[in-house]
Amino acid sequence: MSGVTDLPFRRIVARLGAARVVTEMVASETLATGDADMALRLAGAGMAPHIVQLAGREAHWMAEAARMAEANGADVIDINMGCPAKRVTTGWSGAALMRDLDLAIDLIRATVGAVAVPVTLKMRLGWDRASINAPELARRAEAEGIRLITVHGRTRDQFYEGRADWPAIRAVVEAVTVPVVANGDVQSFEDADAILAQSGAAGVMIGRGAQGRPWFPAAVQRYLATGTREEGPRGAALGDLVAEHHAAMIDHYGPQRGIRAARKHIAWYFEAAEAHLAVPAGLRTAILTSFDVEAVGRMLREAFDDRAPRRAA
Incomplete structure (x- = not known):
């Protein structure tokens, strides 16, 4: 959702009732070395909670960026190990880290150790269908102090093609004791019911389903709590x-x-x-x-x- 979930969008989604919104992916090294665009993405202090998503490939810069985010009001740091974009994975960030779990754990350990606020993790099922390693990464991440895990039900090589594999997320749910949030292709109330039933997850994350419909995450949240199906504004x-x-x-x-x-x-x-x-x-x-x-x-x-x-x- 880079280029989408900027501060204006998040403020509208939150005002309409969504309990949690997450920043665009913030590149850790460019933030820590003074990049103005990354600093703009960090904006959001005063939102409750203010969740900042970081990406990177070096433990030093992840730790520095996490400290900066915390100093700027972040209540939660989320680590991105799910972005499939070539410009991200070519630099061994995002979903590329699922090809090197030792490096992924080094980054998690550095980030958790740098801040007092909770640290969470976003991932995919794996790099490709031959290497579904999300359960292993989740277990190791939990041992390093990760407090919540979000899983997009595709591998990196799928990008956004086909349908997300919601049942495959269940293996991550069963691998850890921390809450797992399911993500991928939630476009309707029926999708929200189905992804929870098939994955066993504790919650739902909505990404592209909110594009042009910033009221939809809150509507799903209220539907899951009350069964009421709300239409968006007209x-x-x-x-x-x-x-x-x-x-x-x-x-x-x-x-x-x-x-x-x-x-x-x-x-x-x-x-x-x-x-x-x-x-x-x-x-x-x-x-x-x-x-x-x-x-x-x-x-x-x-x-x-x-x-x-x-x-x-």
Whole structure:
């Protein structure tokens, strides 16, 4: 979810009721050596809890970055050993660490030893189907002090293809005593029921299912607690939410970068609303290409307000 779960997005998801939100992946060495973009990803002090996800390949830099995150208000440090992106795994970070469990444990030990806050771990099932080693990594991670483990039900070589293997997560659940959270392809209330039943996990993490639907994690949380199925906002309420998100991106990144960064979120909102809202193609194009911040805000409310007449551009 790098490039997605920035501070504006997390604040909206949390405001709508999600109990936990996690930062974008923060590269440990570049953070510790003063990279401004990584410092921006670290932002979030004041959120409760503030969970910072770190990635890296060297114990020294993982420890330094963890200390920085804790000093900047992190309540939890999450270690990423699940990212499948080539630019990450080529540098022996993310899911590549599942090819070298001794190195993975060195990083975990350094991170846990550097901070007083809890440290958690995100992983995949393994590097490929010939090396499903998530249960072994989970056991060793728990012995080093990891407090919670999240498992995405795919191997690295699957990237996001096919369906996540929810039953395979059960082997991790049975290998450890700490809570295990299941992740991968949760797009509906039925998916949430199924992933918990098939994995035996203690909870659900939602990633891509929240794109264009920042209310969905909270809706799933309430569904699991009460059985109530909530629909997301529509009409003017949805337009206000999208406009709020757009304005928050401008505030966070500045006008030029913010208006570009917001476009992918706006496109996801359009996609999520397609079942009940037809936005004229010209209006959609105008919104996704304009550099006029105020005009985009106005057009967003117009596009999502299904009670109002809308022009084509």
